[in-house]
Amino acid sequence: MELTPDSTIVFVAWSIPVNATIFHTWIIMALLTGISILITRNLRPDKPPNRWRTMLEVIVQGIQGQIAEVARRPAPRLIYFVGTLFLFIVTSNLLMVVPGFHPPTASLSTTVGLTLSVLAAVPLFGIASRGLRGYLKSYLEPSAIMLPFNIISEFSRGVSLAIRLYGNIMSGAVIAAILLSVAPFFFPVVMDLLGLLTGLIQAYIFAILATVYISSATSDPSTPENAREIQ
Amino acid sequence: MSIDWITVAAQIVNFLVLVWLLKRFLYRPILDGIDAREAEIAERMSKAEYARQKAEAAETEFRDRLSAIRSDQSAMIDSVRLRAERERDALLKEARERLEREQEEYRRQREAEERKYIAELHRVGMDAILSLTRKALKDLADDTFEERVVSQVSNRFLSIAEDLREAAGESAEAVATTRDPLPRDACERLKADLQKLLPETTLRFRTDVAQSPGLVLRLGGVQVAWTVDSYIDGLEAQLEEELPPTRKGKARSNDR
DSSP: OOSOGGGOEEEEETTEEEEHHHHHHHHHHHHHHHHHHHHHTTOOTTSOOOHHHHHHHHHHHHHHHHHHHHHTSOOTTHHHHHHHHHHHHHHHHHGGGSTTOOOGGGSHHHHHHHHHHHHHHHHHHHHHHHOHHHHHHGGGOSOGGGHHHHHHHHHHHHHHHHHHHHHHHHHHHHHHHHHHHHOSSSHHHHHHHHHHHHHHHHHHHHHHHHHHHHHHHHOOTTSHHHHHHHO | OOOOHHHHHHHHHHHHHHHHHHIIIIIHHHHHHHHHHHHHHHHHHHHHHHHHHHHHHHHHHHHHHHHHHHHHHHHHHHHHHHHHHHHHHHHHHHHHHHHHHHHHHHHHHHHHHHHHHHHHHHHHHHHHHHHHHHHHHHHHHSOOHHHHHHHHHHHHHHHTHHHHHHHHTTOOEEEEEESSOOOHHHHHHHHHHHHHHOTTOEEEEEEOTTSOSEEEEEETTEEEEEETHHHHHHHHHHHHHHSHHHHHHHHHHHHO
16 A cells, blocks of 8 residues: 555656656646636626635635734735645645545645745745844844754744644545445545545644744734734 | 655645746735725725715705805895885875876866856856746736846946946947847847937947857946846855755765
8 A cells, every 4th residue: 555646657758757746736736726717817897706706705815814813914925825835735635535536735745845835935934024134033032042942943843744734634545545445335435524624624724834934934023012922 | 654855846846836826816816806896995985975075065055055045034024025015105105196186087077067067057047047037027017138138238338428438438339249139129229328328439239159148238448238147146156055065065075
């Protein structure tokens, strides 16, 4: 039994093997982009919104609201990154129930890639918000002794993010496969339903944690509001 | 559990591409649409607010004008009342003047009627007196009215013979005027009586329908006459004594 779809080669293009993880990631990308284009192609201010557009608006505004609630301030640029994380992970996790679909989030390579993206986004957003000096200064807080602990904390965050998502999704898929061989009629359905809920929660947790990390890097503790939070 | 770093790199690239794609085809259109709708709603609300302020301003102006009209209403009523009183006074004055004119006209008509009545009374009285006199003279003295008139006039100018001669002066003609032609005998007698007094004076007879029955003899500046006018006047005086309360009362009531 394979625990990761990385080893499954779907096809070879120009002597480059394309594994199941990348292939199904492209499917998710095409699905999300295609739906977005279909719904927003006739979007004009003079036309009243239809139900699909309203659904997308609810999703986008919901993500925006969650980000603003976690960051405790409006963060308009964060939605592109965090929103895409959430939509990608949730779509990947929900498509787990489709027979023959290997969710990319069940691959440690995908979760590591997403985690590395978050780890790269944290300093980028932090430097963009506070400047290079201000961001690096945050590693010396509350004192210079805390520098190695802060660095370890950053890496441990990434590791926990990657392992948490990978472990949950991979374990769900593995448990479903095992139960399918033991009791093929009833338990897999229950486990798939549970997997849908788990996948939704994991996507939410991943996106929220990414928002927390990025917003903590972008927040300035010298401001009165953030100072109160620290106290 | 292994990590394929090529897949990791590919997934990072895939994720960044997905971020760009969703930003291009999902977030931007949706957020721009929401912003545009918010702006449109804000614009409509702004227009509605402007329209409301405009309506409030119009309402305030209307209320001001209404209060101004109400405040002017009493002045207008006073003005109209004053004008109506002036109009009423003018109409009353005009009616009074018209009434006075009509009363004056009525008074003139009444006076004309009175004059006509008096003239008629004169005529009828004269005819009656004349007729009665003629009949009485005929019955009592077998004489005529003209004979008695000529006799009366002759007696009068004979009684003032001296004065008549002086008055005649160089006048050579005397004129005897009657309403109707005198009978021949009466003419001859008058001529004879005048010849006795003034032999060189000729006598000419003429008639005047406007004259009262009787005889008027004019010589130079002297006039000797007898007519029934005095009798008619006497008759009128008697009638005036009998009729005045009624007629004068009527006249007074008409004057009012």
